[in-house]
Structures are given as C-alpha cells and as structure tokens.
Amino acid sequence: MNTLAKLALPAALIALPSLGLAEEGPVPGVNASTDTVFILNSLLFLVGGFLVFWMAAGFAMLEAGLVRSKNVTMQLIKNISLFSLAAIFYYLIGYNLMYPLGTWSVDGVLSGVWGPGVLEAVGVTSDAADDYSYASTGSDFFFQLMFCATTASIVSGTLAERIKLWPFLIFTIVLTAVIYPLQASWKWGGGFLDAAGFLDFAGSTVVHSVGGWAALTGAIILGPRIGKYNKEGKTVPIPGSNLTLATLGTFILWLGWFGFNGGSQLAMGTVGDVADVSRIFANTNTAAAGGAIAALILTQIMYKKPDLTMVLNGALAGLVSITAEPLTPSLGAATLIGAVGGVIVVFAVPFLDKLKIDDVVGAIPVHLIAGIWGTIAVVFTNGDASLGTQLYAIVVVGLFTVIVSAIVWFVLKATMGLRVDEETEINGLDMAELGMEAYPEFSKG
Amino acid sequence: MKLIIATIKPFKLEEVREALTDIGVRGMMVTEIKGFGSQSGHTEIYRGAEYAVNFVPKVKLELVVAANMADQVVETITKTAQTGKIGDGKIFVLDVQQAIRVRTGETDADAI
Numbered sequence: 243m244n245t246l247a248k249l250a251l252p253a254a255l256i257a258l259p260s261l262g263l264a265e266e267g268p269v270p271g272v273n274a275s276t277d278t279v280f281i282l283n284s285l286l287f288l289v290g291g292f293l294v295f296w297m298a299a300g301f302a303m304l305e306a307g308l309v310r311s312k313n314v315t316m317q318l319i320k321n322i323s324l325f326s327l328a329a330i331f332y333y334l335i336g337y338n339l340m341y342p343l344g345t346w347s348v349d350g351v352l353s354g355v356w357g358p359g360v361l362e363a364v365g366v367t368s369d370a371a372d373d374y375s376y377a378s379t380g381s382d383f384f385f386q387l388m389f390c391a392t393t394a395s396i397v398s399g400t401l402a403e404r405i406k407l408w409p410f411l412i413f414t415i416v417l418t419a420v421i422y423p424l425q426a427s428w429k430w431g432g433g434f435l436d437a438a439g440f441l442d443f444a445g446s447t448v449v450h451s452v453g454g455w456a457a458l459t460g461a462i463i464l465g466p467r468i469g470k471y472n473k474e475g476k477t478v479p480i481p482g483s484n485l486t487l488a489t490l491g492t493f494i495l496w497l498g499w500f501g502f503n504g505g506s507q508l509a510m511g512t513v514g515d516v517a518d519v520s521r522i523f524a525n526t527n528t529a530a531a532g533g534a535i536a537a538l539i540l541t542q543i544m545y546k547k548p549d550l551t552m553v554l555n556g557a558l559a560g561l562v563s564i565t566a567e568p569l570t571p572s573l574g575a576a577t578l579i580g581a582v583g584g585v586i587v588v589f590a591v592p593f594l595d596k597l598k599i600d601d602v603v604g605a606i607p608v609h610l611i612a613g614i615w616g617t618i619a620v621v622f623t624n625g626d627a628s629l630g631t632q633l634y635a636i637v638v639v640g641l642f643t644v645i646v647s648a649i650v651w652f653v654l655k656a657t658m659g660l661r662v663d664e665e666t667e668i669n670g671l672d673m674a675e676l677g678m679e680a681y682p683e684f685s686k687g
Numbered sequence: 688m689k690l691i692i693a694t695i696k697p698f699k700l701e702e703v704r705e706a707l708t709d710i711g712v713r714g715m716m717v718t719e720i721k722g723f724g725s726q727s728g729h730t731e732i733y734r735g736a737e738y739a740v741n742f743v744p745k746v747k748l749e750l751v752v753a754a755n756m757a758d759q760v761v762e763t764i765t766k767t768a769q770t771g772k773i774g775d776g777k778i779f780v781l782d783v784q785q786a787i788r789v790r791t792g793e794t795d796a797d798a799i
Contacts (some may be wrong), residue, residue, distance in 0.1 A: 478734075
C-alpha cells in the first residue's frame with residue numbers, strides 16, 4: 243500500500259520520454275509500454291476496489307445474521323449509512339489527509355493538503371494525467387476509499403443492538419474523515435511510521451486494528467447489552483437471528499479480501515507484479531482456510547461440538563492475520579499464520595466476555611487481536627521487518643485511535659447520549675427507532 | 688367422548704399420525720410446544736459460553752374420540768411414540784362434554 247515507494251520506479255521512468263527516449267525504453271522488468279502499465283495499474287485498482295466495496299455487503303450480512311431479528315433493520319441501515327458517509331467524508335477530507343504526496347504541515351505526521359479529492363479531467367491524455375507513469379487518480383481514490391469504509395464497517399458490529407443511530411453515524415464521520423486517514427498517512431502516505439520501517443502491506447494495523455480499537459473503546463464506554471451478563475457475572479449467550487446470512491457474509495468478505503490484499507500490490511504492469519498479485523490471492527485464500535479449520539477443530543475439542551459462528555470468525559481472523567504480509571509467506575506459512583488467527587478467536591471471544599466487554603459479532607478478536615498478530619507475523623517471512631518497529635507502530639496507532647475515539651465517544655455520550663433506553667433495547671431497535679421490522683411476517687404469524 | 692392430550696418427541700409425529708389413522712382416527716390437532724418433565728433441560732455452548740436449555744421441544748397432540756376408542760388410541764400412541772429413553776412424553780385423558788361440527792351443526796358422536 244506504500245504509494246510513494248511504488249511511485250519511485252515509475253517516477254524515474256517518466257523522465258525517459260521527456261528526455262526524448264523511446265517510450266518503450268529498456269527499463270528492468272518492464273516490457274509493457276507506459277500506456278499499458280498505466281492501464282493495468284488502474285485496472286488493478288478498479289477491480290480491487292469493487293471487490294473491497296463488496297466487503298461492505300459482507301459486513302452487512304454477517305452483522306444482520308449475528309444480531310437478533312428485532313435489531314436487523316437497524317443494523318442494515320447503519321451499514322449502508324456508514325458506507326455512504328465514509329464515501330463522502332473520505333472525498334471531502336480523508337483522501338488528501340491520507341496522501342499528502344510529500345506536502346506536510348507537520349513533517350511525517352500531519353498532511354499539508356486540505357480539501358476535497360480532485361480527479362483527472364474527462365478524457366485525460368497521457369500528458370495531462372496526474373501520474374502517467376503509474377495509474378489514474380480516479381482508480382486510486384476509488385480503491386483507497388473502500389479501505390476507509392472497511393474500517394468504519396468493523397465498528398458497527400461490535401456496538402450492535404444498543405447504540406443509537408445518529409451518535410454512531412457521527413462517530414463514523416470522525417473515523418472516516420480524520421482518525422483513519424490521519425494514522426494511515428503515517429504509513430501509506432509516507433509519514434513517520436513508514437520512515438521508521440514499519441511494514442503493513444494491506445492494513446492489519448492501519449485498517450483492521452484501527453477499526454478494532456475504535457470498536458473496543460466504544461464497547462467499553464457503551465457497556466454490554468441488557469441481559470448479556472447475569473447477576474452472578476456469567477455470560478448469557480444471545481444467539482444471532484440468521485446463521486445463513488452470517489455465513490454468506492463471511493464468504494462475501496473472503497471474496498472481497500482478494501481485492502483488499504491483491505489490490506494492495508498497487509501495480510500490475512510487470513510480470514513480477516502480476517505474479518505477486520497471484521501469490522497474494524493464493525496466500526490470502528489459504529490463510530482464511532487455516533483460520534476456519536483451526537476454529538473448527540478447536541471448538542470441537544473444547545466444547546464437544548463445533549461452533550459455526552466461531553468458524554466464521556476464524557476464517558475472518560485468518561484473513562486479517564495475513565493482511566499485513568500476504569506476499570512473502572509460502573502457502574504453508576500463510577496457512578499457519580491464518581490458523582493462529584483462528585486459534586486467537588476461539589480464546590479471545592470468551593476472554594472478552596470475562597471482562598464483560600460485549601462484542602456482538604466478534605469484531606475485536608477478529609480485527610484487533612488478529613490484526614496485532616498479523617502485524618507481528620510479518621517478521622517471520624519478511625526479512626525487512628523488525629519486531630521492534632512493528633510493535634512500536636502497533637502501540638502508536640493503538641494509543642492514537644483509542645485516545646481520539648474515547649474523546650469522541652465521551653463527547654457524544656455527554657451531548658446526545660449513546661444508548662437507547664432500556665425499553666427500546668428490550669423491544670428491539672427496529673420498531674422503536676425505525677418503526678419497521680426486517681421480518682414483519684414472522685412476528686405477525 | 689374423551690379428549691386425549693399427548694406430548695411426544697417431534698420426530699415421532701409422522702409415525703404416530705400414521706398409526707392413529709390406521710386405527711380409524713379421523714382428525715387431530717398438533718402444536719409445537721416446549722416444556723420440561725423428568726427429562727428437564729440440558730446445556731449447550733454458544734461462542735464459548737455455556738447456557739441451559741430449560742425447555743425441550745415437543746409436539747402436543749389433541750384428539751377427541753368416542754369413549755370406547757380411547758384405550759386403543761392411548762395404547763397406539765404409547766406403542767408408537769416409545770423409544771424407551773427419557774423424554775418420550777406423557778398422555779392425559781379427559782372427559783369431553785360436548786362436540787359440535789361448525790359446518791352442519793351436528794353434535795357429539797356425529798361431530799367427531
């Protein structure tokens with residue numbers, strides 16, 4: 243995802259035509275024309291982007307399936323609204339905040355470019371393209387926007403069934419306009435974490451942990467759902483309404499992840515890049531499989547019966563685990579990295595319950611804890627990574643996200659209130675807040 | 688006339704219905720219910736947390752039959768619904784004062 247590093251080689255390339263050399267000059271590893279490279283790179287962003295877009299559907303289905311039927315409509319409206327808000331606020335502020343392209347107001351920390359993202363002109367020619375040696379701005383914007391929206395999607399599942407609609411959406415705005423893009427600039431915008439040598443290929447930390455930290459902070463401030471923990475402090479399971487939808491959502495996320503990780507190669511104009519994208523697809527897939535099977539076997543052993551929701555979480559944890567480094571591992575290593583993610587889920591879900599942190603869909607184990615694991619796991623297969631730097635970035639990003647999120651959550655709590663009232667929560671948010679049910683026939687017999 | 692209320696294991700419903708129609712029963716009411724008896728509940732695990740299933744799903748049959756047929760019906764249900772394991776269910780027999788067929792207004796024996 244390091245746009246600047248990727249820009250370095252093509253930037254050298256662009257000098258060639260201007261020196262009057264042939265357009266298809268002999269550049270190591272590049273045999274395609276500059277036009278072709280531009281087209282293929284842009285195409286990778288577009289295909290990757292719409293695959294990551296589809297993850298929004300995955301989150302919506304997963305969450306709809308894991309909440310009770312009385313809260314399904316609310317969960318769906320949150321999902322489509324948060325995605326749309328992310329799209330608008332990433333355009334208005336986020337994109338330029340995340341990619342200062344070297345123009346910093348605080349060096350390596352805060353972008354100096356403020357204002358909405360601007361695309362290239364209609365029918366732009368190679369002379370006028372923002373970066374003819376690389377890819378179209380529209381494709382890059384489209385691709386990066388989807389990552390921002392993914393971060394926001396992570397939060398909604400954890401806080402389901404008790405948070406009010408509007409405070410949640412306001413938090414989403416702050417998250418997608420400021421929190422996500424600002425910390426992402428530290429790595430992918432060429433900021434101080436990038437300079438320190440932090441490696442996060444597609445965002446185990448930058449995307450998933452950030453969503454996870456924001457969700458964790460929110461869950462602690464919001465408190466658990468009524469009835470989730472009984473008087474003796476024991477956990478009372480609240481089964482989801484539709485495991486078919488939850489499974490469909492997981493498969494959709496799995497599909498979308500090929501775009502998430504594969505697209506993060508950020509280039510497809512050379513044999514090496516295409517081969518790498520292919521490697522990433524294969525590794526991403528096998529990591530998900532490893533996570534799912536680890537959870538399947540562990541729940542069978544520990545609980546005597548496999549738990550589908552844990553297997554679904556396990557697959558997702560496998561995906562998050564491989565996201566920080568989907569390129570360098572072998573298929574075997576990728577499977578193991580994913581499998582550890584699956585193990586993490588099986589232990590982290592009941593552990594959070596012990597702490598009385600109510601995470602409705604398991605987003606904290608999947609995105610935060612597996613995200614931390616994935617970020618650390620980079621050091622096993624990528625010689626350029628250092629454990630110290632990885633841990634440093636995990637802590638920096640974690641502290642920043644927790645502190646800013648906590649401030650926003652507390653301000654919202656003090657001004658608008660975060661939680662629906664007790665009666666609304668028990669009757670379900672669908673009827674009380676929206677006046678419509680997801681499955682009206684069921685309730686009327 | 689007797690009202691026979693029987694609770695049985697859900698998977699036995701089809702077998703019991705067949706056996707009862709074979710001996711001439713021409714109607715019954717069936718409800719999916721939950722309850723507990725000596726089987727009481729059991730525990731399950733969801734996402735690592737144990738929970739008690741206090742009510743076990745059963746099927747409740749209600750049949751009104753002529754008094755002289757009641758014993759045969761009870762015997763048939765007992766025989767067919769029995770697995771020998773705990774939770775096979777119970778049968779209650781009650782007197783019925785009156786029966787009316789809505790369509791024709793026929794009463795008692797003619798109505799059932």
